[in-house]
Amino acid sequence: MRVLAAMSGGVDSAVAAALAVDAGHDVTGVHLALSQNRQTLRSGSRGCCSVEDSHDARRVADELGIPFYVWDLADRFTEDVVDDFVAEYAAGRTPNPCLRCNEKIKFTAVLDRALGLGFDAVVTGHHARLDGTELRRSVDAAKDQSYVLGVLTPEQLAAAMFPLGGMTKDRVREIAAERGFGVAAKPDSHDICFIPDGDTRGFLSRRLGSQPGPVVDAATGRQVGEHDGTYGFTVGQRRGLGIAAGDQRPRYVLGIEPVTRTVTVGTADLAGVPAVRTGAPTWTGRAPQLPFAAQVQVRAHGAPVACRVRPDDGGGLLVEFADQQRGVAPGQSAVFYEPDPDRGDRVLGQAAVTAAVEREAGVRR
Known part of the structure; x- marks a missing residue:
C-alpha cells in the first residue's frame, strides 16, 4: 500500500513510520507545520511542532530512505483547534484540543489530502489498536490514546494505521535505539502543544483580557472570592481558587456562568x-x-x-x-x-x- 506517515519529530511517529517500511509499504513521510511561530525552540517535554521537531522528523526519514515533506497547516490548526479552544473556554466549557486536532487536522485535513493524492492510508504513532476497523485501547494502559481517537468515523479508521498499539512505550524506545534514531530518548510531549510554557490561564488571559467576577459558595450563596475571568477555571478544579470560604474543607468548582461571570464552588459532597x-x-x-x-x-x-x-x-x-x-x-x-x-x-x-x-x-x- 501507499502509506503517508505523519511524523511529528517524536519517537512514536518515528517508530511507526519504520514499522510501516518494514511491513513492505511504500511510505512517504510528512511533518505537519502547525505552529505559526515554528522558530520557537522546544523546551524539554513542552510543546511540539517546533523547527527542532521538523529537523528530527527529517533525519528519521533520511535514515529510513523515504521521501519527506512538510505540510504547512498552521492556519487550519489555528482556526480549528486554537481558536476553538479559546472560544470554548470563553463559553464556560472545557475542550480537549488533542481530540479536536485528531478530528479536524490529522484525520480530516491530512487524511483527505492523502487520499486525494492517491495514498491508501495514514500511519501515526498513536498508542491504540485497530482490529479490522474496530478501535481498541493500547496494550500499554499508561500510554493509551484511544480516548482522543474516539471521535473518528468508520471511514477514517478504515484508512488509518496504528502500529504501536500492541507494544509498550518502553519497547517503542528500544526499537528506536536499536535503529540508532536520535529521538530514541527524546522526552514525550506534555500539556497543550500550543501553550509550551504550560500556563493555560495566562494564554487565555492574553487572548480574552480581564473579565472579573465573583466566586460564590453554593451552600450559602455568599461571595467568597473574585477572579479575573471564568476561563481560568474548569468544573472539578480544586487548586488555585483564591477563596476564603471560612472553614478548612476543600472547595471544588461546581459551575461556571460566563454571562454573569460567576464561578460557583462547593464542598466534596456537592461535587x-x-x-x-x-x-x-x-x-x-x-x-x-x-x-x-x-x-x-x-x-x-x-x-x-x-x-x-x-x-x-x-x-x-x-x-x-x-x-x-x-x-x-x-x-x-x-x-x-x-x-x-x-x-x-x-x-x-x-x-x-x-x-x-x-x-x-x-x-x-
Whole structure:
C-alpha cells in the first residue's frame, strides 16, 4: 500500500513510520507545520511542532530512505483547534484540543489530502489498536490514546494505521535505539502543544483580557472570592481558587456562568453528579441501539465507569453513571467503551458533554 506517515519529530511517529517500511509499504513521510511561530525552540517535554521537531522528523526519514515533506497547516490548526479552544473556554466549557486536532487536522485535513493524492492510508504513532476497523485501547494502559481517537468515523479508521498499539512505550524506545534514531530518548510531549510554557490561564488571559467576577459558595450563596475571568477555571478544579470560604474543607468548582461571570464552588459532597447530557454522538462503527450499557471515560486520563446510555432531547444522549462522578465539565468528551469484560477495550464512540444533571437544586453546572 501507499502509506503517508505523519511524523511529528517524536519517537512514536518515528517508530511507526519504520514499522510501516518494514511491513513492505511504500511510505512517504510528512511533518505537519502547525505552529505559526515554528522558530520557537522546544523546551524539554513542552510543546511540539517546533523547527527542532521538523529537523528530527527529517533525519528519521533520511535514515529510513523515504521521501519527506512538510505540510504547512498552521492556519487550519489555528482556526480549528486554537481558536476553538479559546472560544470554548470563553463559553464556560472545557475542550480537549488533542481530540479536536485528531478530528479536524490529522484525520480530516491530512487524511483527505492523502487520499486525494492517491495514498491508501495514514500511519501515526498513536498508542491504540485497530482490529479490522474496530478501535481498541493500547496494550500499554499508561500510554493509551484511544480516548482522543474516539471521535473518528468508520471511514477514517478504515484508512488509518496504528502500529504501536500492541507494544509498550518502553519497547517503542528500544526499537528506536536499536535503529540508532536520535529521538530514541527524546522526552514525550506534555500539556497543550500550543501553550509550551504550560500556563493555560495566562494564554487565555492574553487572548480574552480581564473579565472579573465573583466566586460564590453554593451552600450559602455568599461571595467568597473574585477572579479575573471564568476561563481560568474548569468544573472539578480544586487548586488555585483564591477563596476564603471560612472553614478548612476543600472547595471544588461546581459551575461556571460566563454571562454573569460567576464561578460557583462547593464542598466534596456537592461535587458529584449522577448523570450528564451530551450533544449528538459520533460512532466508530455501527451505531448501537439505544438504550445500552457501556463503560464511559470523561477525561483523557480518567478511569472508565459503568453507565447506562439513553436518548435525550435534540439528538443527544443522557449518560447515567453507576457511581456519581466529580469534575465532569461541559465541553469534555464522554467516550464510550464496550461493557463486556472480554471486549471492554473496544471504543464505541463519543459525545461532547453539554451539562450535568442537577443533584442539588440551585447549583448551575
